[in-house]
Each structure stands twice: as structure tokens, then as C-alpha cells.
């Protein structure tokens with residue numbers, strides 16, 4: 067059975083912490099399902115975004131790592147753009163029981179600052195990161211604006227594509243794929 | 259110039275503790291104070307002994323033993339775990355607080 071005393075203690079400390087930019091909310095009565103948020107670090111394409119992470123505490127916690135996944139879509143070499151699965155050593159074989167939910171979330175924030183394309187989770191993103199850094203930044207930034215920011219109205223590009231007769235979902239997906247490039251998105255929509 | 263400190267008075271303070279290099283006084287695994295109990299243990303002290311590694315990191319015996327079944331490393335510094343065999347000193351240490359009340363320069 068997971069160590070409830072420790073989880074409780076961690077949650078109390080997290081609720082007092084207003085400085086580190088991470089929050090955790092309890093989602094199930096047994097405290098095994100949690101939801102964390104981290105803010106996109108300044109100076110990265112993720113700046114201004116808020117990322118929701120689902121956290122599942124295994125029975126063996128803290129001897130086994132918490133299971134974490136991005137719920138908010140993100141364009142990053144070490145995070146799947148499809149499923150939100152994370153490739154980070156401390157959430158796998160480098161876990162230590164001296165680490166906590168908070169330190170794990172802070173490590174995710176650090177991962178947003180320094181991607182590790184040599185150990186990718188999403189091959190397509192990693193390839194773009196290495197071969198076309200400018201396009202990578204543009205796409206990551208567009209994904210931040212599209213998926214990780216509180217929507218105060220849609221972007222003008224989405225509205226224009228919807229006016230052209232494409233469904234909103236397809237328009238968003240095409241723009242995301244094209245890194246926000248409207249012409250490329252239209253071409254994608256017309257050719258598919 | 260030399261500094262001469264004259265100790266006029268000192269207070270001895272005794273404190274129950276497992277030793278004198280316990281990091282932060284909480285176990286790095288269960289995060290409970292060493293004077294308290296790890297999960298599943300009702301009474302502090304004999305039921306929840308504290309052990310040290312050669313790296314000088316300390317944990318409840320129960321806590322580190324459980325971790326060592328999956329990995330032979332210190333949870334804090336990740337060095338290979340080796341029990342410190344000479345767990346120096348009795349579990350009670352005395353901290354002597356010297357309080358110099360006057361000093362003179364010469």
C-alpha cells in the first residue's frame with residue numbers, strides 16, 4: 067500500500083508553496099489520483115502556457131515513481147504530441163524515494179527548458195528540433211497559444227479557416243501541424 | 259593580535275536523538291521525523307531504528323531495507339549503499355552549549 071502519511075505530508079507542503087509555480091489538486095478520495103500544473107518557463111516557447119499533468123500514485127509509492135502524463139497538448143521532443151507520455155529518467159529507472167511529487171513536477175519544468183533530443187519520446191518532434199530549430203520554436207509556440215493558454219477568443223487564423231468551411235477541430239489540428247503557418251494549413255486541409 | 263575568550267559559564271543541554279549527523283532530522287524516504295515512526299511502526303525508538311550509510315545519509319531501517327530490495331543505492335546521493343558498520347556513539351548525544359559571556363582583546 068502506498069504511504070498515505072507521506073502523500074498527505076507532501077500535499078500539505080505543496081498547498082503552502084506559492085512560489086515554485088507548481089500546483090497539485092487531489093482528484094480521488096484515496097489520494098492516488100492527482101492533477102498537477104506547471105507553468106511554461108520564461109524564455110522558452112512554452113512561456114505563458116499552463117500545463118496540466120495527470121499524476122497517478124502507484125501502490126508501491128514512494129518506492130516506485132508516480133506515473134505522470136501531460137494532459138495539455140505540447141510540442142516537445144521528450145513528450146508525445148499524441149498521448150502526452152513523458153520520457154524522463156527520474157520517472158523511470160532513475161527514480162529515488164527521496165524525490166517527491168513536487169521535485170518531479172519541477173523536473174518536468176526543467177525538461178521544458180532543456181529538451182533532450184537524443185532520448186526522444188516523439189521522433190517527429192525531435193527530428194524537427196534538430197534539423198529546423200526555427201520551425202520547432204514556431205510550432206511549439208503555436209501549440210502553447212492554441213492548447214496551453216486560457217482561450218480569450220480564438221486566433222484569427224482559426225476563425226478564417228472555419229469561415230472557409232473547415233470544421234474547427236480540423237482547422238486547429240492542421241494549423242498545429244503547420245506550426246501556425248496558415249497557407250501550409252490550408253494546403254494540408256485541401257489535400258487531405 | 260590574539261583573541262582570548264574566557265568562558266565564564268556554560269549550559270549543558272541534553273537532547274534525545276539517534277546521533278549527531280542526521281540530515282534535517284527527517285527520514286529521506288518516509289519524511290517522518292527520526293524521533294517518530296515510519297509507516298507501520300507504532301513506537302519510536304527500538305521499533306524504528308535509524309541506520310547510516312557509508313555516505314553518511316540516514317534512514318529508518320525499515321525504509322532503507324525496503325528500497326534496497328529494488329536498488330542498492332542511497333536514495334539521496336545515489337552512491338552504492340553500504341551500511342556504516344561502526345554506528346559510532348550511543349543513541350543519546352549531549353550538546354554542550356558554551357556561552358562566553360565576556361571576552362577581552364590583547
Ligand SMILES: [Zn+2]
Pocket residue numbers: 285286287288289290296317318321
Ligand atoms: Zn523512514
Ligand SMILES: [Zn+2]
Pocket residue numbers: 311313314315332333334335336337
Ligand atoms: Zn547517500
